[in-house]
Amino acid sequence: MNISEDELEQRLRALFADERLDLPPPPPDAGTVIVAGARRRRRRRHTVQAVAGVAAAVVTVAGGLTMIRLHTEDGTAVMSADGTGVSVKPPENLTQGRPPEPSTPGPTSTQSIQATAPPGASTRTPPRPSSTPSPSTLADVTSGPLLAADGFGKLKLGMSEADVAAQAVTLSDAQAGASCTVYKAQGNGVPAAASVVISKAAGLVVVTPDVAVHTAEGIGAGSTKDQVLAAYPAAKEESGDVVAPAGTTAEYRFRLGETGVVQTSLTSATQDCAG
Template identity: 40%
Template structure:
């Protein structure tokens, strides 16, 4: 049952004016009512302020679930004393004067496992520097310089393309002539050539083959004793045919390099690329 302020004042006035009281009271009923009114307002203000502070805490700390339990009437209001807050907001909530500290629930266990750094792959102890890798270079072709020089143009004073008359004028008479179909075979010797040399020629093309009988070498250093690797290094476009390499050196001439059973060079001759005479 709620009583108005006037009713309270009248009851207090009747009480203090009762003659049965042996001692007169110095208390004023209006003063008592006014004090009660102030306490009631203070309590309401504290409740309002507490609710606003809790709301601020909820917004700042990320509160998930909370309830406030009204101690006066036992009714539950949102944003009150009982809070479920995160760890960061729990230190901000302070109990008001004359009230007990609100229970704070423990933060929920994290559903994400703690990040564990991967095991170190660095070995214990000093790390040895990587070993240097040695690059194996292909062997340098061996240069052969023994014997006379057989150039792409000819040998001594003999030249590919010379007619029979020109060859005899330059190197002397052609010896042991032999005619086989359109080809003439023979050899020359003397100061005009480094050593005895067989030749073959035709009327149309002149000298088509120059074949020295002694040891010779080419300007690229291929000679007697050179290997197949040496030949391929000196003449990458060379092709092997049976026991000989055919190595073009110009648009019209080539070396024919004869090989022994061990793959080394036995002899070299100079020939026109297009010719029909035999290699004497």
């Protein structure tokens, strides 16, 4: 539809002349109302910020309270909220109408604290250590040469007279018996002179050194009977001596005196000679 410019202008004039498009005049207090609304919005914003700050403070205090430890056993309160400790203890002897008595300073690091038993409690005196040491606390005997479980130096149980002579050991002072002979053995092949018994059938069966010796288990001159029994649980007493196994084919014979062991011999378990 084509509208001429005159007709379009008339319609626009009629439209602009319509009273319904007129804006009502603002009320007289419009400025006051606008300023009051702006103030209300500003107060709301400040209130929200304050509430947020209080909430943050509450969270911080709640986190610190989780670090509080109360010691009610001795009336002492210890609080630690930021890594530092504060100890508070109420004054003792505090009664109504009576001022607190001055407290006695506690012991310093250089003072000793002696515990006092409560009334009615039984006191026990600690047992005093025995003046006699136990066998396990006595030192092992290591003085003198070693009398091993199989012989003395190069002398070995079971050797014949020829074998003994081949070990640079000289046999002298022979005392012949029916089946065995007693000799004095000495030389480079033995640590010290010794009395030996050689059987015609079994060879060397007894070695008794003339000096104080010790065994590999630490038993020797001066060892007590209890020490011998502790070192050799299978030992037994025979005619005042203590006989202890030395390996599977030999045994030690310890002669005891007032000071303990005074002589040690090594004997073969299978022999045909006396003692």
